[in-house]
Amino acid sequence: MAHERDALITGIGLVSCLGATLDAHWAALNDPAGFSPVLDTDTFPPFAVHPMAALDLDKQIPKRGDQRQMEAWQRIGTFAAGLALDSAGVKGDTDLLSHMDMIVAAGGGERDYAVDAGILSGYPKAADPGVFLNERLVGDLRPTLFLAQLSNLLAGNISIVHGVTGSSRTFMGEEAAGADAVRIACARIAAGQGDIVLVGGSYNAQRPDILLHYEMGRLLRRAPFDGIWSRQQSGGGMILGSVGCFLVIESRAHASRRAAQAFAHVAGVRTDRCRREPAQATANARAQIDALRFDPTGSAVISGATGVTAPTQEEQAMLAALGLPVRATATALGHSLEPSFLASLGLAALSVRHGRLFGPLEQAEAPMAGPLNQVLVTSWGHWRGEAAAVLAAA
């Protein structure tokens, strides 16, 4: 039953390898010829990444000075945040934005690869390596790079560029950070601790330091660069993708006062953790689905499965028991850590508004005929964190 403190998604800003608009995403996901991924296999061999589509930055970050103060991950996020505000019809509404709350899920920013390479090359030969490190960092680091790297400065840039200043919080912690950002946004709305929240994150996968990090964990996929589920036959692994996704989540009362059209109703969000001993994540997910009172009739699953074998295969078995059509968004967008759950929610909300699920992304995914009632959105982090949400018609 509709309640004035229901959390509605009234704005979506999504940018990825599939494009910079919701229409571009919907079209790519419903290609009559079947889905074909956008992959860059040339830049970071032996790995592939889903590269960010071309963004006309001036449209959302009009001051070139602001663009220069950011690294790519911040530009992607600030751009997507602007799209979400446009989508919700609140861009430039100074008074509303000054009361709007913001929760950003963020990692950190790009390093200066030339500076790092110079230090790594010279350090072993330096007469006094410690002093060499100090002198090179003092001499070579750009002062503004720090601000382009700090986790909370994506939110800072959104405050500066778009004027969202009601409150500003940044959550860190890979996939779980995005899920907890949404959970807390919805909980605040339900409790009357806020009326309208901008929540999102961004990820630049086209970074050697990121690939290094996940290669240290031996978690990256090598060719063939197939879908999340088919990949499980041959060792699994992650293909990362550059993604920015922000949502405007708003109370039903607030949305109706300003006659905003909602994409979907966030009927519930749950997050938890475990040590990932066998079956623990499944137990968490089952408890979440029960608590969410998910109605499987006419429903589908949008999964955030990362491709990493143990959690992906455990989730696959858990989902198989539900017997519903499933889409793994990382096959289409690549895996994007912090914003991955948000992007899944964005695509789920878009599907709910269209009244149908988008097409299969690989052979293992069944087509879905008939109208879409609810979407269960899951996110099991590549290492930790299990989250689930249910989206329904607004």
Added chain:
Amino acid sequence: MKDTDHLGRPVVVVTGMGVITSLGQGQADNWTALTRGVSGVRRISRFPTGGLRTTIAGTVDFIPVENRSGPALAQRLAELVIEEAVAEAAIGRAGDFPGPLLLALPPIELEWPQRLAVAAASGANDTVTYDDLVRAAGQGGFEAFHQRFLFGSVADYLADRFGTKGSPIATSTACASGGTAIQLGVEAIRRGETGAALVVGTDASVNPETLIRFSLLSALSTRNDPPESASRPFSKDREGFVMAEGAGALVLESLAHARARGATVLAVLEGCGEVADGFHRTRSSPDGKPIIACMRNALVDAGLAPEQIDYINAHGTGTPENDKMEWVGVSAVFGDRAGSIPISSNKSMIGHSLTAAGAVEAIFTVLTIQNGLLPPTINYDIPDPALPVDCVPNVARPAIVRHAISNSFGFGGQNVCLVIRGAE
């Protein structure tokens, strides 16, 4: 005391605290040093300082840690302060804390010793590039670095170790992070989601690159001799903050929850205020509006008038800009009383513990109220005529404090103000 506040929300109380700063480990040692005007700022011995303009910091060097790195030490400090706080609160059972973990944590990335270890494994000779690092990583042996330098691994370890409930939150709002973590805990209790919350701020960021990054922003004091004189909040010759390490943990509970289990209430968290600043990445709006609104929001949230505030625990970093803007804010909010409300900066002694500061200084604010003793602002030798504050110069002073506020303002425009009162 009623279980609900002026807005009908559950009253949130503090029932346990734990703290580590450059002054030492535990509430007792810290409070003694803090009220005697002792400085924890010292010459950096952890790494070579040749070629650096700033060679001092409030490091925590007295806590051993295996496989040292920023996150490893931050995690160890958090573990120790949680142990102290949970013991004082006598809450839950070992490994079973009845509420969520809300952790203020600095951003995490691979550090130089680890990056150099991967480079060494690559066997590259003349020039080492990221291609070489990635190739070396692919040969295996660096799995522990992946986990250690995830943004989520410190919070996950602590959640597992102390058995907190649900998904732990790791938050960063720069120098306001500790305040943000407390605010997240207060809000969760007010929503009725939980009867208790474990709130922690921890920071162990004194390494060459982080020090140099702050130095390149001209944020740090370069007054290296003697180290203990470098942090000079509100003084005319202040010239920057001093980086420091530390951690603070607070057990928060609804009053009803605390009373039901017979817990001793240490203080009441009456209100939180928050406003972001969209002016600039490192500077406050020149009109001080966000800082003013932040303090006013906190007072409104607490249901108090400015006249009821007896003490301000300043953000007080000792940078020319911060202290000036904090005074602009305080004088706007408190009007004629601004110059006579005591406002002291713990950072004059412990340095700026960055992510941990909001939690550490909230704890010191509670101790200030409990003990009826205002910690001083040390190194206050030359008053700044532009900042006519009563900063409790150099010597602690007895005072009855009913309601206090604690300010935290961060790079990136994130501001948090807390209102705290004593237990009745």
